[in-house]
Amino acid sequence: MSFASTTKKELTQLESRPCCQLAELSAMVRLNGKIVESDGRPILDIATENAAIARRMYTLTRKLFGVHAEVLVRKKMRLKKNNVYMVRVPFRVQEILQQLKIAEIGVQYKQSIDPELIRKTCCKRAYLRGAFLAAGSVNDPESNSYHLEIAVDGEPFAQSLLQLLNEFELNAKLIERKKLFVVYLKEGDKIIEFLNIIGAHQALLHFEDVRILKGMRNQVNRLVNCETANLNKTIHAAVRQVENIRLVEQMIGLENLPPHLKEVAELRLKYPEINLKELGAMLPGNVSKSGVNHRLRKLEEMAEKLKEGFAWPKKL
Template identity: 35%
Template sequence: MSPGSASFSRRIKDELVLSPCTSACCRQVELAAAIWSAGKFTASRIDFTTGHARIAARLADLLKAEYGLTPVLRQGRELVSLRIEPSDWVNRLRQAIADMFLTAGRIDIADWSPCCRQALLRSLFLACGSVSEPQAAYHMELAIRQENQAAGTIQNLLGQLGLNTSLAGRGHYQVLYLREGQHLADYLILAGAHRSLLTFESLRVEKEMRNSVNRVVNCDNANLQRVANTAARQSELYRALQARSLEQQLPEDVLAAAQVRFENPDLTLRELGALMVPPLGKSGMNHRLMRFEQLGSDLLARKEG
């Protein structure tokens, strides 16, 4: 990304925070998921803190629309806090969370409407999500407050949507994370972040093309180095045989191949084979030079032994 541009996480949140949420069921899901995953609970209040002012404002609007509640918003230097009080409202929201996520039986997200599933994923990312820059790595996290004991249920719900996350502890948080590009793309689709998805897919294609080119270049470089090393070894063997007047003891066809190699150290096997009389193919030239290395080394060994 260019210097001074917003992070990819920020750009996703900038998109999601503007998503409409007009149905009561979706407002309830979005509020419950955000408060349960990222809220700090005491007996008399709930505090929610974010570095994105529009997220705090969105939650305040949803609370007003759904419950007629006006929370206290405080703007700090870098963070915005939202406080819900008094205790009767705290208890009411606790009950709403329990009714939605803490039922006795298994929660089957297939029974939820598509808009509520989208509201869940949107809310989780807005409240506690982050993602690495796609050019560097495919890694998305949901950092869920440990004391709220929400991570296990959320992991199960994501799994039902085909988003198989890993879970790790980090300080006061339980962190759910995705490390596959396709899972990250699926999350963006299901959360309704379509503009961010297009950006992500574009960056993913660029990254994969760059990696593919690098693999080809590295392979070509390795092949060139191997050819250079082989040519140097064979040329050195030919010089050693010449210095001891042993080269004439080689079979005529092998000697001819050795001489062509010695005189043309930069040519490929195919190019060397074309200089032979009669011409040889790549495999034929390679076989003849291998015979040269074997026979030449044996001659040197007998001479020096």
């Protein structure tokens, strides 16, 4: 089961007050409900591919309105051929839509969320929970990017949903995609806040655990990469220094170098793998890292001049 499916299953098991149940069901009907006519009377069909959500919609409809809806199951003919669960309300449709604050007269949907429906903070949370159950998705935290979205049709309603999300300071954004309007979150912290708002606490803990582990892995990788880069830099520098010293030894002879250069040259040839700090600790007087580097640069300058044909005197 995907992370999004697990999250939605958790949400369908939450208990809530009647006012919150009304707000949650209103969001699900507004986003997934469709009005069809049969024998001249309206019928409300609420569709979902998630059996737990269908059960939730059926239960809330019965609790709030005493209506025993029909539940139909169909198989999609395209793509994955998943089951589609249809919760069908064949009567009292206009009354139910009005109580859900979705329509005022008839069955024409309102273009925004009714303020009376989400007057309380708990109802705002419930409405967002219903919207996520109906049309939301969230990436698995193990994936390369964090992303949570709710896709709706109609820009005015999308703007209304965006405003509701941002009442909780979630920094939600809105884009248009394939004739739908998508309200989305991209920041891991904000997705965690959203999961907390809608009551998905188990999903929140899993998301946070994975995010912490990913952060630790990334930090370890950065440290390893940094150490590897420094090691490669040290090795390349040491190889270059040994080559320069070998040239000086061949052309001049290390015994003819000044004592301070002779000492560092001999140690570098003997210990090519150690860094400058360790090299300095082995020299008489415990020479600093910058002091060792200065002496090695002197040897490098001598080697460069020898390559250019400069004739050094035998004794320096």
